[in-house]
Amino acid sequence: GIQVEQSPPDLILQEGANSTLRCNFSDSVNNLQWFHQNPWGQLINLFYIPSGTKQNGRLSATTVATERYSLLYISSSQTTDSGVYFCAVTSSNTGKLIFGQGTTLQVKP
Amino acid sequence: EAQVTQNPRYLITVTGKKLTVTCSQNMNHEYMSWYRQDPGLGLRQIYYSMNVEVTDKGDVPEGYKVSRKEKRNFPLILESPSPNQTSLYFCASSFGQYYVQYFGAGTRLSVL
Numbered sequence: 001g002i003q004v005e006q007s008p009p010d011l012i013l014q015e016g017a018n019s020t021l022r023c024n025f026s027d028s029v030n031n032l033q034w035f036h037q038n039p040w041g042q043l044i045n046l047f048y049i050p051s052g053t054k055q056n057g058r059l060s061a062t063t064v065a066t067e068r069y070s071l072l073y074i075s076s077s078q079t080t081d082s083g084v085y086f087c088a089v090t091s092s093n094t095g096k097l098i099f100g101q102g103t104t105l106q107v108k109p
Numbered sequence: 110e111a112q113v114t115q116n117p118r119y120l121i122t123v124t125g126k127k128l129t130v131t132c133s134q135n136m137n138h139e140y141m142s143w144y145r146q147d148p149g150l151g152l153r154q155i156y157y158s159m160n161v162e163v164t165d166k167g168d169v170p171e172g173y174k175v176s177r178k179e180k181r182n183f184p185l186i187l188e189s190p191s192p193n194q195t196s197l198y199f200c201a202s203s204f205g206q207y208y209v210q211y212f213g214a215g216t217r218l219s220v221l
Contacts, residue, residue: 030207041197043212086152088210095206096167097142099152 002027002091006100013077013107021072021103023087030090032063034072037084037102046072046085077107111136115200115213122190123221130185130216132200138211140203141183145169145196146215152199157206158183190220 003026013019023032034046047054047061049070054061058077063070074081084102091098113134122128134141142157144167154167158177172194174186183202187194200213 031209033210035212041215041217043199043215045209045211048209088152090207096154097201097206097210101151 001094001096002029002089002098004087004089004098004100006085006087006103008103009101010104011106013105015077015079015107015109017077017107018073018075019077019105021074021085021087021105023070023072023089023100025068025070025087025089027068028092029065029068030092030095032065032070032087032089034061034070035086035088036081037086039083043086074105077105079107079109081105082107111211113200113202113211113213115198115216117216118214119217121219121221124191125189128187128190128218130187130198130200130218132183132185132202132213133181134183134202134211135181136202136211137180138202138204139180140205140208141177142167142201142210143173143175143183143185144199144201146199147196155185155198159206190218192220194218195220 005024031050036044049063051065058075060073087100143155144152146152156175158164198216201210203210
């Protein structure tokens with residue numbers, strides 16, 4: 001089945017720093033979503049981005065479907081950005097939503 | 110407010126005692142699904158439903174049942190819970206499997 005790999009697995013930043021999270025996938029996909037799981041366990045939709053670039057405040061995402069990767073940019077990070085960031089893709093073959101293992105981000109004040 | 114509502118949020122139970130976790134959405138979504146999240150294993154799909162009365166197995170369906178009698182509700186049933194079903198459970202809904210998936214707040218289940 002499709003493989004979804006996220007990097008880095010862990011990231012520690014000082015408040016105000018910028019970061020880039022990466023998601024690689026091994027096969028063609030029909031959609032791609034980025035989620036933030038906060039310390040209370042809730043999964044928050046960040047972006048639905050099967051291709052192209054989107055921005056929402058300090059966050060932006062780019063997906064290059066032909067090269068099978070997506071990037072999530074976090075600028076001027078804040079302590080509230082801490083948590084786990086997941087990339088999830090829907091396989092064109094199976095229609096199933098497959099999650100990556102996540103990037104755990106800790107932003108220190 | 111558009112949302113997916115799961116209940117209960119937290120549950121501690123004992124082995125073998127049947128339980129149901131409810132899931133309801135108010136967005137008129139056709140597609141609904143259940144996931145479990147475990148350390149080191151990530152999120153895995155348990156069951157999904159493309160529409161009313163249509164359900165199918167995900168990747169880890171053993172020990173679970175679902176039903177979809179109404180469009181808005183998709184309960185997860187554990188007929189005889191076991192400790193290996195201790196996990197964080199999420200319900201999700203969308204207009205279809207290729208659309209934006211909206212997740213509930215999660216249910217933390219402990220089976221003793």
